[in-house]
Amino acid sequence: MNYSSQLLEKAVTEINRLPGIGSKTALRLALHLLRQDEGKVDALANSIVKMRREVRYCNTCYNICDGECCEICSNPLRDKSIVCVVENIQDVMAIENTMQYRGLYHVLGGVISPMDGIGPSDLQIESLVERVRQGGVAEVILALSPTMEGDTTNYYIFRKLEETGVKVTVIARGVAQNDELQYTDEVTLGRALAGRIPFNNS
């Protein structure tokens, strides 16, 4: 591709490095930026540089935050006796968006996946056990994705926490809202049947 300008070419190359952004989209975005005011382009560039340099991870739950301790851990209205274990920051956002949870989190930073070379020591599992050991936690909710890796990690954490005597629960697995039963896979349907609850509790 002949870009006529090495400055444009360099920008396209850099944008193209982003995941899911191909060379055509990168060119489209670069040409869009070229048509914007300098101030807008500066604002975009500054926001990503500032974010990368200044974002911190919470000392307690490893969620991202702007200071030492995240907004959730430092919120006095949250129930500090419940800790919900999630894979990553997006999962914290997803659960926060339900407005159904008032406890704290523990962000593992991934799940155990030998295929990708990720073992327990690469994740915030030891810090979770230590956190529970220090007391004040009555329940640990495992909220990992229902995949093989998620299930393995759930089981690993469950075994690690056994000695502490803390109550360990796992989020319900069943048929998703508005899913058609006939198109639901058999594992999900089987688990939904096995995990049935009294109708007046639902």
Add this chain to the structure above:
Amino acid sequence: MNYSSQLLEKAVTEINRLPGIGSKTALRLALHLLRQDEGKVDALANSIVKMRREVRYCNTCYNICDGECCEICSNPLRDKSIVCVVENIQDVMAIENTMQYRGLYHVLGGVISPMDGIGPSDLQIESLVERVRQGGVAEVILALSPTMEGDTTNYYIFRKLEETGVKVTVIARGVAQNDELQYTDEVTLGRALAGRIPFNNS
């Protein structure tokens, strides 16, 4: 959406302003950048800021370039007697990629589109006429998109150039390579028939 970090939120908001990038993609890209080395994030930010500040437009053809005159106009091997009129920079790249054209370009910066409030004075039409008037141009090739706006612009330029006596041609319209004839629209097929050429010239 609760981003836990205002720095992250600001970056997501800025990335989200880009065309075709929704809030979920913006979050995915921001979190990707958060996992990269500072140097890589700086390289991306610098490349777009530098591009926006330093890219210039060629004094002759209005293609982008890094100096006063673009690589194409300043290339002594290009045929300066042929000028190909295109809508934008991407069209220059598309034609350059064919490796079939050795003349120069004239980038209009758009096409006449009263619906979008773009009139002839918003485009580089006057500068094209002036360029032809100064002599040395034997042929002007109109290579705008075969849309209503493109056709209108073609006709407007043709009328403007009539007085100069320059030869004005338009790129061929017909059935695209590998298109199936039965699925080709009637206007295209009609023009392809009307514009038929001797087989031994094809």
